[in-house]
Amino acid sequence: MTITPEREAELLASVPTGLLINGQWRDASDGGTFDVHDPATGKVLATLASATSEDALAALDAADAAQAEWALTPARTRSDILRRAFDLINERAEDFALLMTLEMGKPLPEARGEVAYGNEFMRWFSEEAVRDYGRYLTTPEGKNKILVQHKPVGPCLLITPWNFPLAMATRKVGPAIAAGCTMVLKPAKLTPLTSQLFAATLLEAGLPAGVLNVVAGKSASAISGPVMADSRLRKVSFTGSTPVGQRLLKDAADNVLRTSMELGGNAPFIVFEDADLDKAVEGAMAAKMRNMGEACTAANRFLVQDTVADEFTEKFAAAMKALRPGRGTEDSSTVGPLIESSARDDVHALVSDAVAAGAVAITGGEPLAGDGYFYAPTVLGNVPNDAQILSEEIFGPVAPVTTFATEEEAIRLANASEYGLASYLYTADYNRMFRVAEQIEFGMVGFNAGVISNAAAPFGGVKQSGMGREGGSEGIAEYSTVQYIGIGDPYAD
Structure with missing residues (x-):
């Protein structure tokens, strides 16, 4: 049946409108805001806090402070959080679907399809979290031992587009949590409401404060610029246009950041x-x-x-x-x-x-x-x-x-x-x-x-469509570094 205005208003009132920094929803440091519109009517749906550069760095502060402890959190604990989030999103599937329809415009049946698709990344990476294997072997000459282990890459900047408000967040946040990375998520200013509800759901699922920080705003560069220039950031994952991706790659080069770029298509x-x-x-x-x-x-x-x-x-x-x-x-x-x-x-x-x-x-x-x-x-x-x-x-x-x-x-x-x-x-x-x-x-x-x-398949392209893969076993590798430990011959005198 057609959704009533009362149902829409009730849902919109339940969505946090602040910035999520270190587990707390707060106003922007300068009190700035921006409006989110319904593309089917042009009317304002909600007014959100608009992050400044100071807010973006505060979010990175929180992610950096949480990184060491989060990296040592057992994989099973991270897996359980992702699975609880998956269950909660399923319970609230109609809320997520309606919210995407309101802020992005897609028909409600299609929005329900995105909830099912996007949430699969939470389930998939809840399973991958405990299967992120390294390896142990003997060197070819038969003496020393090789131990290879995977470690989280560190604090990540995740920049998502407006067209799939839930799926683009889950397929970045899911593997980052599974690998043990903390995050600063910057959703698109045109469709940030779904990310706000998604972040609130993750907190309810038990995600510790500071692991995920969300800073929406009317100026993308005011957020990404200072964060990418900070040496504490270790990775940027971006989905969007090729021209913007090219600029981010140039900025990433200064600090030799790990990058995942899912760019344009034809x-x-x-x-x-x-x-x-x-x-x-x-x-x-x-x-x-x-x-x-x-x-x-x-x-x-x-x-x-x-x-x-x-x-x-x-x-x-x-x-x-x-x-x-x-x-x-x-x-x-x-x-x-x-x-x-x-x-x-x-x-x-x-x-x-x-x-x-x-x-x-x-x-x-x-x-x-x-x-x-x-x-x-x-x-x-x-x-x-x-x-x-x-x-x-x-x-x-x-x-x-x-x-x-x-x-x-x-x-x-x-x-x-x-x-x-x-x-x-x-x-x-x-x-x-x-x-x-x-x-x-x-x-x-x-x-x-x-x-x-x-979610089980590697998503990504070649040429100017980008680099890296999201989903599949490849997805968690994008948020991991490889460490090799050389062990001396245990039989040597």
Whole structure:
């Protein structure tokens, strides 16, 4: 049923609005605040404390002070905290889902899906915490012994984006807790409310004061700048745009910080003539329209073999046209708004440029009138290969379709990007799947699947899509350092 205003108000009133520093919620040092808006209406949802540089350093003080004791905390204790947090989030799944719908805009059923997906990182890393193995062996010459152990990297700065408010936090915080790291979390100013509730839940689960500190604010650089310049910080993990990631990498170089960068994407969705077209359309809808297209893994370029391009495009356009834009709390809504007016303007500029270059809007192609930042679900046909929309991350509900003739051409077009995060491939030929996967330059490949993210799998890309992996056994390694202890020959005199 449609959510009532009273339910929304009750939930919003329960979310902490201060900064979390050393286990206490407090105001900003200068008393500054910022507003969080509903992208479906433009109305203010809440007013939060806006962290200053002084607050950011106070958060690092707390993380640094807690690091030594937290690093020596038994793995089972850290595991139990993560598991209790997992259980609490499950109990409050409807609260988390509604909060994300309010501040980010996604339809409520999709927000529930994010709660399930994001919370799996808490469960997964509760299990990985006690399985972070080292090794012990004899040197090849048969005398000395080698002991290798993993240690927490130390205080971390975690910078999360606005598009997946829970999942982007859990897949950084989960492995950091599992590895024994303390943290300063800076959520995006557009969608910080979910992180506030998440942090409160972790405290209730028993996370000690100072292990997780949360500093939202209207100025990202005022928070990240002084923290990254401080020699006590050991790692920065960032999810966001490639240009911002490049600047952070330059800043990280000064203190030789460990870095994990999950940056932009330009995912190709390749459909071969032997594919099941109905399943390909189903996968295309999932890969394109998850989060209204506001995802780094979103299919950005639809490369369809010329012999089936017309049929695929017709079916795809019909599915897109059937979507119903609306505020995510409404039962009828199947696609929400974009996050802000500038995002909608950017999407429309790419569509207008493509149409001017010869593309045809088969469905959609325009912003929607009324409140909020809605854009009509759009399929563009006859898109020329040099159109700007094929080289830039769209981050909206727009699907440009172009064609290829041969497998070799499909691979060449797929690789014609500086990005290399997600890719999708639809074919009935398993041999082709292996051939294409080996030749395309992407960190992740979906084979006859439109959604491939999973807590048990390593998420990340190559080229300018970043470095490092989140999730899987690789995820905890990003928060660990390797220490080697050489032991003398126990049989020596």
